[in-house]
Amino acid sequence: MLTLVLAVSSVVGAADLSSAGIAVDVESSMSELGAVVVEIVWTQGANEAFLALKAPEGVEAIIEGGRLIAAGERISLGTFGPDQEMRVEVFGLEEGGEALLVAERSAGPESYQSVIDIKIKHDNAVLAGSREYLIRPAREADFIAREESRDQPHAARAAEPGRDAIVIEALIPKILATIFVEDPSNHAIPDGPGNCADAGGVWPVESREYLYIGSAPAGATSTAITVHVEITHPVMADLQVAFGRADSLYTTFWLNYLLRYDPGVNLDRDFTRDKYSNNFMALGDAVNGYYQLAVRDCVAADTGTLTYFSVLVEYDGALDVDLVADSVSVDPGTAAAGDDIRVTWAGHVGGTDSIAGGFNTRIYLSNDTNITTADTPLATVNEAAASDPGDTFGDGAPGRTVTLPPGVSDGTKYIGIIVDSNDAVDESNESNNSAWDAITIDSTSSLDLVADSITPQTGSVAAGASVNVNWFGHADAGNSGDISGNFTVGFYLSNDATVTTGDTLLDRVTISGPTTPGESFGASGRSLSIPGGTAAGTRYLGLIVDDTGSVAETNENNNTATSAITVTGGGGGQADLVTTACSVSPTSVEVGDLITVNWTERNQGDVEAPAFLTRIYLSTNPVWEGPSTDTRLIQFDHGPYAAGFQQSLNTSVTIPAGTSDGTWYILVVTDARDVVPESNEDNNMCASTITVGSGGGTGSTDRWLIPAAASAPGYSGSDWRTQIAITNPGNQTREATVYYVSDSASWPGTLLSGPISIGARRSHYIDDVLRNLRPTAGLLYVVLDDPGPVVTSRTYNLASDGSTFGQGIPGVPLISGDAPDELILPMVHSGGGRYxxxxxxxxxxxxxMTVEISIYTAGGSLLAVQQRTVTDGWDQINDVFDKMGVGAASIEGGWIKVRMISGSPDAWTCYASVVDKETGDPTYVAGVEAE
Structure with missing residues (x-):
């Protein structure tokens, strides 16, 4: 594993190079440690900067081109400007080593700032970056008062902790095999001095690769590390050399330590007439450093070239190292998904040789006893303390706590370990690195926490003061097992006796597991602070066990306890919102019916109430128990309300699907999110009773639809109006409310008129019902308080001479839950310049809802098919033949099929209007449900 950390913050002349550190882990063969490459790209700015690299303290490093940086020194990389790229290879950095990449600017205006992009690579893989860093001009005060040259700019002040640095940490390989592949390029060897004893004439082979040779592992023999060099000449013929002369030896190769010629560390192998040669040299067990293959020519004049070469450094010794996983134990043996469990394990170092470095143990969750790295990892532990044969490792007390993943399926699973899971140690036996223990996952087990009581030690407390409380709870004695993990207990201040996590949190404690069946918890005398500004009056101290929901329980409804307390000193100078005069109409309904809700809001306080939310809920009782219990139907933004302001309001809501038969309550809750500080929080809600039930409700004909209505100019100079009539043939007075739904308006649209009282055997008639909204077109929706009345309409054209023509559009009774699958529109015409x-x-x-529209000829030929989505209310497609691409065809007596393909409307319908272009006269076609 090779770990690089890029940490750039700020240096002289680079004040905005700030960034959090980036840690990047990459898998790298332990036997192939190459150069670390830093790539820098200029991305912005017109003024060049200076770059320099500082070597770590105590470590020599090599950069590209063979330049050596002595320990603790810095070397200039030169100027760097617009459109330039720089690539720097760094070698010799050891674990924990730190190299400083310094980007510098001379003093100047702020506009001189530039941006560079930095990447760190290894084996062509990006390890850190791409990150952009801003270089700003240095301040004059940042410079030492001396002449600075351009190639050695100032910024050499010692980097302070946390200042700019590229920190490179490398885990040095424990086994030191590095392979040089063949270099396909030709390397011409310059003529030498004619005498191999001379010091000159040494050239590095032209390769960017460097060879790391580390110390041999403990226990290795003195000849454990061997270097093999294989040379292949470019031609098959023998090379011409002067036979018998001491200086006729052709070439000599050295492994040069840090690019310095050292005849004492060389291969010293001579190559004369062989076409290829394979030579080796034993280096022993004490070599440690970076090397480059170098070549020396001892002949004064020759024509030979070196074409291909390869180098292999290998470790010859076979160490007997073995890591053994002995056992795993899991507690508890049964747990639920998301629970914490404790894992203990033990292992030992086998074999006869010691381990050169540390290793880790990883804990996994598996579906079987074959524990592999493909299983789900839960934790990783460093086992660096164990190294010698016979050493033991593991965590036996108290064990490691791990969390089971949420969503893990019930059943028998296995908690396993893999010793040396990342294969950092070469072992003589790799098959004994795992062990496991079974665990039963049961997320449906019977676990229940109960809140018993919370009791204040005094009956009243001033706002801003503290009160001591006694509180207690227990784990149900019928629990099937321990509650293994921790859970929390929250203390809340509520305006009512129903405490929820939406109330004001005062304090929270953590109960540490395991909690056994029947075990109690709690304390006496816990101090709770009442927030300053709390309104005077009766409030409630609430206790919620497991208020963060960490324990899956069979009963979540017994986790709360409350106690009333009087808060003093919080009144006066506050708003007070009051909700009164609540009523609903009708009071007997069915699922899907629309009802009208009326109420009055007033601020009876002595200061302004800021903006707040009013929400209407459907509840099983007349007490608002919060959004998690009651069903929200609608909400409004209201306010601010000045002191004394009052208004009466009404809206329409639909009884939602799934509401059971029986008595229900419509709750109007003002300041539902409790954002307004009030002197009295107990008067913000009022309730009205409704009865939901089949047969006792509004029935099948208490809602009517007029599919099309208008008050607007039409085709060819026409001017359209809609009349509506609601006729009550019965002997009882009825009420009707009329709504208007325009294109894409939310259902049920805008209240147009009503409630309208219609006496027995009377009719209510409205001409040009949409005149106040002109010009507009849409549909009319009529809601009756009880069945009986019938609804119809006429949409007509008013000519300039006062004459009219038009079409009758009958009302469509809406039946809840009886939406058709498809409707047919017969006798539709198009084209021919007429219709x-x-x-x-x-x-x-x-x-x-989404419908499929199909157009057919009278002969049954399908002309076009198209899908269309209708959101809320009403949608009209004018000249549908043209819109669906068949407008040029002359169609008489055709028909349209509309089929619902998605959505769950309570009711829906369709219609067609066939318009005679010569007269403007329309014909209404109602949708008919096919058998």
Missing amino acids: HTNLGLVHASSGS
Whole structure:
């Protein structure tokens, strides 16, 4: 594993090079440690900067081109400017070593700033970056008062801790095999001095690769590390050399330590007439450093060239190192998904040789006893303390706590370990590195926490003061096992006796597991602080066990306890929102019915109430128990309300699907999110009773639809109006409310008129019902308080001479839950310059539906198919034949099929309007449900 950390913060002349450290781990063969490459690209700015590299203290390093940086010294990389790129190879950096990449600017205006992009690579893989860093001009005060040359700019002040640095940490390989592959390029060897004893004439082979040779492992023999060099000449013929002369030896190769010629460390192998040669040299067990292969020519004049070469450094000794996983134990043996468990394990170092470095143990969750690195990792532990044969390792007390992943399936699983999971240690036996213990996952086990009581030690407390409470809870005695993990207990201040996590949190404690069945918890005299500004009056101290929801319980409804307390000193100078005069109409309904809710809001406090939310809920009782219990139907943004301001309000809501038969309550809750500080928080809600039930509700004909209505100019100079009539043939007075739904308006649209009282055997008639919204077009929706009345309409054209023509559009009774699968529109015409047909789609509920529209000729030929989504209310497609690409065809007596393909509308319908282009006269076509 090779770990690099890039940490850049700030240096002289680079004040904005700040960044958090980036840690990058890459898998790298332990036997192939190459150069670390730093790539720098200029991305912005017109003024060049200076770059320099500082070597770590105590470590010599090599950079590209063979330049040596002595320990602790810095070397200039030169100037760096627009559109330039720089590539620097760094060698010799040991674990924990630190190299400083310094980007510098001379003093100048702020506009001289530049941006560079830095990447760190190893084996062509990007390890850190690409990150951009801003270089700003240095301040004059940052420079020492002396002449600075351009190639050695100032910024050499010692880097302070946390200042700019590229920190490179390398885990040095324990086995030191590095392979040089063949270099395909030709390397011409310059003529030598004619005498191999001379000191001159040594050249590094032209390769960017450097060879790391480290110390041999403990226990290795003195000849454990061997260097093999294989040379292949470029031609098959023998090389011409002067036979018998001492200086006729052709070439000599050295392994040069840090690019310095050292005849004492060389291969010293002579190559004369052989076409190739394979030679080796034993280096022993004490070599440690970076090397480059160098060549020396001892002949004064020759024509030979070196074409291919390869080098292999190998470790010859066979160490007997063995890591053994002995055992694993899991506690508890049964747990639920998301629980914490404790894992203990033991292992030992086998074999006869010591381990050169550390290793790790990784804990896994597996579906079987074959523990592999493909299983789910839970934790990793460094076992560096064990190194010699017979040493033991592991965590036997208290063990390592790990968390089971959420969502893990129930059943028998296995908690296993793999010793040396990243293969850092070469072992004589790799098959004994794992062990396991079984665990039962049961997320449905019977676990239950119960809140018993919370009791204040005084009956009243001032706002801003503290009160001591006694509180207690227990784990149910019927639990199937321990609650292994920790859980929390929250203390809350509530405005009512129903405490929720939405109330004001005062304090929280953690109960440490395991908690056994029947075990109690709690304390006496815990101090709770009441927030300053809390309104005077009766408040409630609440206790919620497991308020963060960490324990899956069979009963989540017994986790709370409350106690009333009087808060003093919080009144006066506050707002007070009051909700009154709540009523609903009708009071007997069915699922899907629309009801009207009326109420009044008033600020009876003495200061302004800021903006707040009013929400309407459906509840099983007249007490608001919060959004997690009651069903929210609608909400409004209201306020701010000045002191004394009052307004009466109404809205319409739909009884949601799934509401059971029986008595329900409509709750109007003002300041539902409790954002307004009030002198009295107990008067923000009022309730009205409704009865939900089949047969006792509004029935199948208490809602009517007029699919199309208008008050707007039309085709060819026409001017359209809609009349509506609601007729009550019965003997009882009825009420009707009329809504208007325009294109894409949310259902049920805008309240247009009502409630309208219609006496027995009377009719309510409205001409040009949409005149106040002109010009507009849409649909009309009529809601009755009880069945009986019928609804119809006429949409007509008013000519300039006062004459009219038009079409009757009958009301469509809406039946909840009886939405058709498809509707047919017969006798539609198009084309021929005479007709066009408009198609209307009505979605009589909230949400959306998608329909498939198919157009057929009278002979049954399919002309076009198209899908269309209707969101809420009403959608009309004018000249639908043209919109679907068949407008040029002359169609008479055709028909349209509309099929619902997605959505769950309470009711829907469609219609067509066939318009005679010569007269402007329309014909209404109602959708008919096919058998």
